[in-house]
Amino acid sequence: MWENIVLEKEGNIAVLSINRPRALNALNTKTLLELDEALESVSKDGEVRALVVTGSGDRAFVAGADINEMKDKNAMEGREFALLGQRVFAKLQDMPIPTIAAINGYALGGGCELALACDMRIASSKAKIGQPEVTLGITPGFAGTQRLARTVGPAIAKELIFTGAQISADEAYRIGLVNRVVEPEKLMEEAKNLALKIASNAPIAVSLAKQAINKGIDVDLSTGMAYEAEVFGLCFSTRDQKEGMAAFVEKRKAEFKNE
Numbered sequence: 001m002w003e004n005i006v007l008e009k010e011g012n013i014a015v016l017s018i019n020r021p022r023a024l025n026a027l028n029t030k031t032l033l034e035l036d037e038a039l040e041s042v043s044k045d046g047e048v049r050a051l052v053v054t055g056s057g058d059r060a061f062v063a064g065a066d067i068n069e070m071k072d073k074n075a076m077e078g079r080e081f082a083l084l085g086q087r088v089f090a091k092l093q094d095m096p097i098p099t100i101a102a103i104n105g106y107a108l109g110g111g112c113e114l115a116l117a118c119d120m121r122i123a124s125s126k127a128k129i130g131q132p133e134v135t136l137g138i139t140p141g142f143a144g145t146q147r148l149a150r151t152v153g154p155a156i157a158k159e160l161i162f163t164g165a166q167i168s169a170d171e172a173y174r175i176g177l178v179n180r181v182v183e184p185e186k187l188m189e190e191a192k193n194l195a196l197k198i199a200s201n202a203p204i205a206v207s208l209a210k211q212a213i214n215k216g217i218d219v220d221l222s223t224g225m226a227y228e229a230e231v232f233g234l235c236f237s238t239r240d241q242k243e244g245m246a247a248f249v250e251k252r253k254a255e256f257k258n259e
């Protein structure tokens with residue numbers, strides 16, 4: 001269906017792979033547009049409860065935006081390209097289901113930014129992560145200056161972005177950029193197990209919790225708490241809340257129906 005994206009469903013989880021291994025999965029316009037469509041189709045699929053995002057091949061998650069495509073752009077075209085990536089990554093961030101980046105190798109520039117737009121990140125021990133844009137004469141443009149600073153704090157984000165350094169998976173874990181580090185052969189299993197664990201919980205509650213956390217990052221505490229109270233209240237209009245609490249009282253496993 002798509003040339004540069006592979007989307008596989010396994011029960012109620014989905015795995016989306018950026019699939020341009022010969023260019024280390026670099027993101028060109030075509031790949032971003034296909035990613036947009038693939039995310040749309042996952043969002044509309046009522047069965048999928050968690051999404052794993054990874055890169056094809058064993059070398060790269062995504063080695064950045066496509067330098068060949070960018071090299072001759074003028075200022076206006078550069079801005080348009082940044083806006084396209086920002087829009088697609090915003091869609092990823094706003095997916096109604098949790099998303100997990102399985103970082104299987106290089107996650108550089110736009111690749112690091114793609115991982116940052118996911119809710120959680122698991123890295124292979126051989127992953128290399130960084131924002132090397134300034135070594136090419138550009139800044140990050142797919143929201144790296146914003147999401148990296150929000151994820152690891154401004155001082156660490158500035159060091160990474162100003163130096164363009166590639167850091168190891170262990171270092172990324174130490175600074176809170178990835179949730180955990182696993183051996184390469186365990187990466188997909190670990191990411192899928194996390195997705196399955198999440199998928200076993202009440203989907204609407206998980207989705208509302210995600211929305212509350214994401215909203216809270218951008219607003220003051222009292223606005224965030226007001227939003228939390230709204231989504232908390234909303235949970236009580238779901239069948240899954242009745243089921244979850246009835247199952248607790250009856251000492252049985254809850255069976256959530258996403259309703």
Ligand code: HXC
Binds near residue numbers: 068
């Ligand atoms: C286009 C890329 C690419 C990229 C790798 N390739 N990264 N093509 N854009 N970002 C291609 C190479 O040209 C090469 O193609 C093939 O993938 C294999 O890469 P090699 O360089 O031969 O591999 P290796 O020597 O092992 O080095 C791996 C690497 C290096 C360290 C990851 O490829 C590298 O530094 N890539 C660029 C990383 C980067 O600067 N990313 C940030 C881009 S800017 P051929 O045809 O020669 O075999 C960015 C901005 C985002 O992301 C915001 C935009 C608005």
